[in-house]
Amino acid sequence: MSALLEVNNITKMFPKVRANDGVNLVVEEGEIHAILGENGAGKSTLMNIIYGLYRPDSGELKFNGEVLNLSGPHEAIEKGIGMVHQHFMLIPVLTVAENIVLGAEPGGISYNKKKANELIREISRNYHLEIDPDAKVKDLSVGLQQRVEILKAFYRHAKLLILDEPTAMLTPQETEELFGIMRNLKNQGISIIFISHKLDEVKEISDKVTVMRRGKTVGTLNTKETNEQELANLMVGREVVLRLEKSEYNPGDVVLSVKDLTVSDEQNIEKVKNVSFDIRSGEIFGLAGIDGNGQTELIEALMGLRPIKSGVIKYNNNNIEKLPTRERYKLGISYIPQDRQQEGLIMKFSVADNLILKEYKNSQYSKNGVIQYKRVFENASKKVEEFDIRPTDYNLLAGNLSGGNQQKIILAREVGSNPKLLIAVQPTRGMDVGAIEYIHKRLLQLRDEGSAILLVSLELEEIMSLSDRIGVIHNGVIMDILDGKSATREKIGLLMAGSQIEAKKVEV
Amino acid sequence: MNKILKSIYMPILAVIIAIIIGSIIMLVTGFNPLAAYASLFIGAFGTLPNIANTLANAVPLIITGLGVAIAFNAGLFNIGAEGQYWIGAIVATWIGYSFKGLPWYIHIPFALIGAMVAAGLWGGIVPGFAKAYTGAHEVITTMMMSYVAIYFSHYLLEFGPMMEKGSVPQSPLIKDSAIIPTILRNTQLSYGIFIAIAAALFVYWLMYKTVWGYEMRAVGFNQRASKYAGMNVPLNIVLSLSLSGIFAGLAGAVQILGVQHRLYDSFTSGYGYTAIVVALLAKNNPIGVVFSALLFAALGTGSQYMQLNAQVPGQLADVITGLIIFFVAADKIIEVLKSMFKKQKKEELAS
Numbered sequence: 072m073s074a075l076l077e078v079n080n081i082t083k084m085f086p087k088v089r090a091n092d093g094v095n096l097v098v099e100e101g102e103i104h105a106i107l108g109e110n111g112a113g114k115s116t117l118m119n120i121i122y123g124l125y126r127p128d129s130g131e132l133k134f135n136g137e138v139l140n141l142s143g144p145h146e147a148i149e150k151g152i153g154m155v156h157q158h159f160m161l162i163p164v165l166t167v168a169e170n171i172v173l174g175a176e177p178g179g180i181s182y183n184k185k186k187a188n189e190l191i192r193e194i195s196r197n198y199h200l201e202i203d204p205d206a207k208v209k210d211l212s213v214g215l216q217q218r219v220e221i222l223k224a225f226y227r228h229a230k231l232l233i234l235d236e237p238t239a240m241l242t243p244q245e246t247e248e249l250f251g252i253m254r255n256l257k258n259q260g261i262s263i264i265f266i267s268h269k270l271d272e273v274k275e276i277s278d279k280v281t282v283m284r285r286g287k288t289v290g291t292l293n294t295k296e297t298n299e300q301e302l303a304n305l306m307v308g309r310e311v312v313l314r315l316e317k318s319e320y321n322p323g324d325v326v327l328s329v330k331d332l333t334v335s336d337e338q339n340i341e342k343v344k345n346v347s348f349d350i351r352s353g354e355i356f357g358l359a360g361i362d363g364n365g366q367t368e369l370i371e372a373l374m375g376l377r378p379i380k381s382g383v384i385k386y387n388n389n390n391i392e393k394l395p396t397r398e399r400y401k402l403g404i405s406y407i408p409q410d411r412q413q414e415g416l417i418m419k420f421s422v423a424d425n426l427i428l429k430e431y432k433n434s435q436y437s438k439n440g441v442i443q444y445k446r447v448f449e450n451a452s453k454k455v456e457e458f459d460i461r462p463t464d465y466n467l468l469a470g471n472l473s474g475g476n477q478q479k480i481i482l483a484r485e486v487g488s489n490p491k492l493l494i495a496v497q498p499t500r501g502m503d504v505g506a507i508e509y510i511h512k513r514l515l516q517l518r519d520e521g522s523a524i525l526l527v528s529l530e531l532e533e534i535m536s537l538s539d540r541i542g543v544i545h546n547g548v549i550m551d552i553l554d555g556k557s558a559t560r561e562k563i564g565l566l567m568a569g570s571q572i573e574a575k576k577v578e579v
Numbered sequence: 580m581n582k583i584l585k586s587i588y589m590p591i592l593a594v595i596i597a598i599i600i601g602s603i604i605m606l607v608t609g610f611n612p613l614a615a616y617a618s619l620f621i622g623a624f625g626t627l628p629n630i631a632n633t634l635a636n637a638v639p640l641i642i643t644g645l646g647v648a649i650a651f652n653a654g655l656f657n658i659g660a661e662g663q664y665w666i667g668a669i670v671a672t673w674i675g676y677s678f679k680g681l682p683w684y685i686h687i688p689f690a691l692i693g694a695m696v697a698a699g700l701w702g703g704i705v706p707g708f709a710k711a712y713t714g715a716h717e718v719i720t721t722m723m724m725s726y727v728a729i730y731f732s733h734y735l736l737e738f739g740p741m742m743e744k745g746s747v748p749q750s751p752l753i754k755d756s757a758i759i760p761t762i763l764r765n766t767q768l769s770y771g772i773f774i775a776i777a778a779a780l781f782v783y784w785l786m787y788k789t790v791w792g793y794e795m796r797a798v799g800f801n802q803r804a805s806k807y808a809g810m811n812v813p814l815n816i817v818l819s820l821s822l823s824g825i826f827a828g829l830a831g832a833v834q835i836l837g838v839q840h841r842l843y844d845s846f847t848s849g850y851g852y853t854a855i856v857v858a859l860l861a862k863n864n865p866i867g868v869v870f871s872a873l874l875f876a877a878l879g880t881g882s883q884y885m886q887l888n889a890q891v892p893g894q895l896a897d898v899i900t901g902l903i904i905f906f907v908a909a910d911k912i913i914e915v916l917k918s919m920f921k922k923q924k925k926e927e928l929a930s
Contacts, residue, residue, distance in 0.1 A: 376807065397808075408807055414807045415807070417800045420800065428808045442790055444788070
């Protein structure tokens with residue numbers, strides 16, 4: 072084996088940040104090389120440099136032994152570097168074939184459709200990537216759309232394929248399928264750079280792992296000779312607790328009871344259909360599902376942000392479906408919304424102001440309509456310390472803090488008020504291992520103190536490690552509610568994909 | 580302290596750049612910029628009466644500017660302050676001449692409050708509800724309401740119910756009991772300046788210290804997060820636009836009671852439009868509004884003097900005003916210039 076790609080001592084500065092700082096990487100031919108790192112570790116910057124989107128400030132790129140001086144992605148593509156971005160760059164109304172050949176169409180002035188389809192059939196046969204060239208991209212599942220993106224790279228004769236967080240949007244089954252494809256490609260001599268922050272996936276699929284931290288490559292390891300704990304520690308730079316100790320499941324009274332809830336979206340299409348479930352105090356109820364299967368509508372209905380069509384929502388045995396959002400907060404419900412910057416925080420408010428976003432009207436913080444800033448600041452300095460929000464200056468605008476610390480502001484506000492019910496939607500989305508560890512710890516602590524928690528997450532790992540019971544939602548319907556201890560990835564995955572029958576078979 | 584410096588540094592930079600470009604224009608067109616700026620300054624601040632007139636000019640700008648700043652703070656682009664100013668002026672004039680025998684301490688507050696309520700309804704009810712419940716853009720609705728107000732005043736004064744006997748399109752004079760007295764004789768400076776300063780302090784307190792101000796600013800920055808926090812977003816939109824109108828109306832009333840004493844027929848007072856610039860330069864900070872209003876008032880009074888004494892056309896002040904607006908609105912340009920300058924310096928160091 073010989074080196075296909077060599078990255079020597081690359082440095083890239085952005086205003087105030089060294090995004091890449093003396094980065095080294097060697098990718099051999101026919102190897103799956105994982106790049107592991109927290110958010111902001113510099114993975115994307117490095118990939119964008121390899122793909123020609125950024126020019127490095129210093130350092131050298133070698134591909135096939137030849138020094139690369141890329142002025143743009145078109146040159147990278149020409150050399151045989153392909154990249155599949157996390158967010159697909161596809162045109163939904165065009166067919167698979169049209170998307171693949173776009174920009175490099177066969178034929179002269181007029182587009183030769185027959186030739187294009189033939190070429191694509193040939194490539195998909197060669198690389199075992201079955202697909203119908205005439206299908207419209209918008210009708211394809213996420214997994215198949217990703218396949219189109221991969222085919223796009225091979226249509227342009229890629230020898231190195233960069234996959235940027237390719238599993239983020241996939242179900243477990245689709246992930247397995249993707250891994251199959253990757254192994255296949257590897258056997259044909261294709262090199263793959265696999266970017267991820269999921270340790271288990273890296274462990275499963277890669278041959279080598281390069282860990283990045285704060286813009287630097289901190290080491291390259293043979294996957295076989297390492298373990299998840301070592302990788303996590305390298306990534307964070309300290310000892311990390313991967314598996315949290317969970318105390319005995321000790322459920323109390325029903326706190327939230329949802330019965331036959333139906334919710335429509337703006338186009339009056341039913342997004343939540345006859346959903347029923349209960350959550351008890353001292354329990355974490357995980358809601359698993361692929362994005363866009365009614366989770367958003369369900370949660371917004373629970374919070375009074377969206378009208379319901381029919382059904383009952385009971386909180387501590389009282390109907391709350393008609394209460395406005397603020398009244399629900401007052402009853403002791405807390406809510407960590409999915410999008411912290413758009414829904415959870417006012418970025419141009421200070422940290423202190425954000426910490427009272429739901430309670431500024433309470434007598435605790437205001438008197439006769441005047442905000443008591445002394446108390447607001449007291450609260451802020453207490454919360455900043457307790458939740459380790461950094462920097463500690465609570466007069467800074469929330470927008471000036473890092474994503475992890477922004478999430479801690481929300482956590483401090485929502486968890487710090489000792490809620491009886493916490494609805495947490497993707498509380499660790501985009502967080503790094505260290506922050507995830509912290510947030511999970513706080514959620515478990517809240518559960519042990521007797522709160523009820525509804526945890527909505529797209530990360531199966533998160534749902535499975537925290538939940539006492541797991542509800543799986545597909546197309547607005549709760550397919551099944553499983554016991555957290557005995558549920559398996561496969562079973563949840565099948566339910567997520569909507570196949571109840573096959574899931575039952577797995578059980579048997 | 581550092582924080583204050585940081586926030587006022589961009590507007591000041593914009594003003595300085597505008598002044599520099601203004602001098603280049605004067606040099607090119609054959610005027611002496613130093614003489615021009617000197618006479619501009621003397622005209623604005625050179626003598627006690629000049630200072631008084633500059634302050635008097637600033638009064639309506641401060642109060643309308645506050646109104647606009649309130650709306651901007653709430654994320655609403657109220658460009659109809661001019662019309663709200665007119666509604667305030669009309670109502671204050673009418674109360675001013677229609678009621679006889681009231682003591683001043685009742686007549687003046689009556690006229691002021693009447694004007695504020697009318698302008699608040701004008702600016703808040705129609706555009707506010709239209710925006711909050713149908714999504715109609717406030718730029719369009721406030722501007723249209725502004726035209727309606729201005730043409731309404733034409734109707735009232737040109738052979739309409741408010742026209743004084745005779746052939747001049749103007750209202751009768753308001754009663755003495757409604758007049759806000761002048762501080763300095765033979766100048767336009769009335770005790771209205773104290774109303775303006777009190778208004779600025781009040782708005783600052785309201786926006787930054789009260790629950791209501793907190794909500795208005797929250798809704799202004801991020802409606803979605805405000806809704807998620809349980810705030811009533813439509814109500815806040817209506818209230819912010821009303822409050823914005825209230826202050827524009829107060830400006831019209833103070834101008835009538837303190838300076839004009841009657842309503843004249845004219846197409847525009849100009850205050851409602853300049854107020855937008857005042858608020859922009861002040862970055863919507865109520866205290867900043869006082870200073871930025873003073874600047875534009877000084878440009879106004881100074882330019883007349885400059886025209887007489889340095890023979891520089893008074894329109895040059897308008898050019899400078901325009902340039903200031905440009906650089907304030909486009910403060911990104913200044914940032915780019917700054918970073919280019921820094922980069923150049925770095926390259927020089929490196930080479």
